[in-house]
Amino acid sequence: MTDVDAALATLFSDWAPDEPGGVAAVLHGDRVVARRAFGLASLEHAIPNTLSGRFHIASVTKTFVGAALAMLAHQGRLDLDADARAIIPELAVPGPITLRRLAGMTAGLRDAMEMMKLRGVWYRYPRSEADLTALALAQTEPSYPAGERYVYTNIQFNLCALAIARTVGKPFSAAVDELIFTPLGMTRTLIRDDPETMTDGLANPYIKDAGGWRRGAWAFGVSGAGGLVSDLDDLIRWNLALRDGSVNGVPIVAMTERGTLADGTPTNYGLGLGIRTWRGLTVWVHGGSLPGYKANFARVPERDLGFVLLSNREDADPYARLRRLLELTLGESVPAPPVPDTGLDAATLKALDGTFVDANSGEPLTLTRTESGLTGDKLGFALSLAPQGKGVFRDGWANADTIVRVESGPRLHVDFGGQRGVYLPANPPTLTDADRAAYAGRYVCPALATEHTVFERDGGLVVRFGPAYHEEAELPLAPLAADTFHGKTGRPGWVSQHVLRFTRAGGVVAGYRISSDRLKDIAFVRVV
Known part of the structure; x- marks a missing residue:
């Protein structure tokens, strides 16, 4: 050494x-x-x-x-x-x-800290280990x-x-x-x-x-x-x-x-x-x-x-x-292995800069090209994806082994620790006043014993976590796809990202499912 x-x-x-x-x-x-x-x-x-x-x-x-x-x-x-x-x-x-x-x-299992966020309880507001455990034990559905x-x-x-x-x-x-x-x-x-x-x-x-x-x-x-x-x-x-x-x-x-x-x-x-x-x-x-x-x-x-x-x-x-x-x-005794060619043409590589969305989960993956491969962000989870050849990129140092296989389009086949999906380039719709009004309302979640409010602000949509007001519990929403939104909130040291997928009954917005990196598909039902 x-x-x-x-x-x-x-x-x-x-x-x-x-x-x-x-x-x-x-x-x-x-x-x-x-x-x-x-x-x-x-x-x-x-x-x-x-x-x-x-x-x-x-x-x-x-x-x-x-x-x-x-x-x-x-x-x-x-x-x-x-x-x-x-x-x-x-x-x-x-x-x-x-x-x-x-x-x-x-x-x-559903992560209790993430569930607390959905209740509007941020990490700076005291909750005991017993509070977190009780919330987790009460859940009858997993992520x-x-x-x-x-x-x-x-x-x-x-x-x-x-x-x-x-x-x-x-x-x-x-x-x-x-x-x-x-x-x-x-x-x-x-x-x-x-x-x-x-x-x-x-x-x-x-x-x-x-x-x-x-x-x-x-x-x-x-x-x-x-x-x-x-x-x-x-x-x-x-x-x-x-x-x-x-x-x-x-x-x-x-x-x-x-x-x-x-x-x-x-x-x-x-x-x-x-x-x-x-x-x-x-x-x-x-x-x-x-x-x-x-x-x-x-x-x-x-x-x-x-x-x-x-x-x-x-x-x-x-x-x-x-x-x-x-x-x-x-480093001197264990030299770095040669980096394989990506196996992709220049146009496909260029098209990898941007946001992609999984059609099933609605979760976004944002990629940025670097000299050594790709960096990524998946609901706040940072990725460093190294080329493996033949259009494959891998991050083996993240908490979850992540593999991205690129097809023409580009179309991404992503395996994120066993969470597998096909990601396509984001094509966010332009929302009208009527669209925003259709989503606005109050939504409840019996599993978390809490409620959310979706409302219009400055030409956009915001969801407020929990019945009590405080700014950290507001999540501004940006459209990703039809009835699918992404939001980011928090402050330096603890930023949270979520994806909301609204559901409809008879063409009318009836509820949504919300996910983060560590919590999947919590259902909220519209009551107003």
Whole structure:
């Protein structure tokens, strides 16, 4: 390997010392070969980040949930492949749903955080873990059948945490402490599931906005989905435990086994751990994101290399920095493979710049050509699609493996983690005053115990989530196709996108189904 300390300095050279930053460490074998702290933990008081500082690790929490499940399964205390109702009988969605499907992101459940948004409850408005869990358990329909596709959702890990707690007979925080934290000496790691809990040494979260910085805010209790706070030393201990494959003698290697869809297609996720490849090398990895906090936790087992990044700035881009670190440290020994030709003519390539719509789901995919391939946006899910030859592009680093096959037209065949569809160029209709008036009205959703209002404003349409008014809960709508609309709302740090497909009865608008990246086809019925 090259000089790792110099590589870390290069990797974070764009972070000014008077801005938020973070901490990072690189491991080789059983040793820490480099560690650094960057920037400020508090802009208000000019307090620097230190190697002992704490950060929210967000979804890196899921690695501990996956490990705890693997340990309990090895001990025979739970069965990953039995129906989860053996432990969580309140689960109302029909059909078998196993803990392995929950921890592998293939259970198909509606994401509770997304459902809260549809109620008009944004992430800055307090809702406890119990609130989220109760909403999820009350659902009688899934987003999609279990095993049909991989969709990254948080509620599945809230339920896994509940299963762990009930199996151990203690609250989740105490259970994971007993199973993992205490045996590994992780004394600085704890659940912080509300913004009011005092936590010493915790860096403040920051989001860049309009050239300045503002505080990140999050008030949902996310528990096993992302509620842990930790520091660099504790996550180094955790990285070494993953290297060893066990905690206190109990194996956790089941985390690193790829899941599969019902049709046998492998996913790029194990039990709470992403499984990617970089230039032919396996990378075990999980990122984390809350407004103003970013994290990355990774191992490259073939090179016995580990990486930990904890940051208190929204633009940290931890996955991109991990790949850049691998280039800086391993690039000379693992050269980049040649990039295949796209296999497409110039006219077809040019036509790929733009928005495409799936005729079945109504979901848009916006593509932009780059020197190395395509970038994409699918309801806020960012894609970097590399050419594979013969008109095929692939992103194997996103949460869901994504393959786009281009036919003339252009016509796109998209496989997004098992969500498959044919996308055609968007051809949005021009709406008249009568068209907009036809959509306006009040719509209710018994499953969410909420209502929406669609109304005209400044020559366009807006849908307001929930009965209470606040600006963040308004979604301006832009037409994509007949009776199909796309909307984007939010603020830096947490932007939401949705697609609405209106339904008709006797030619009259009768309701709609609304979807986001992590929630599919919630039905609303028109009442006025």
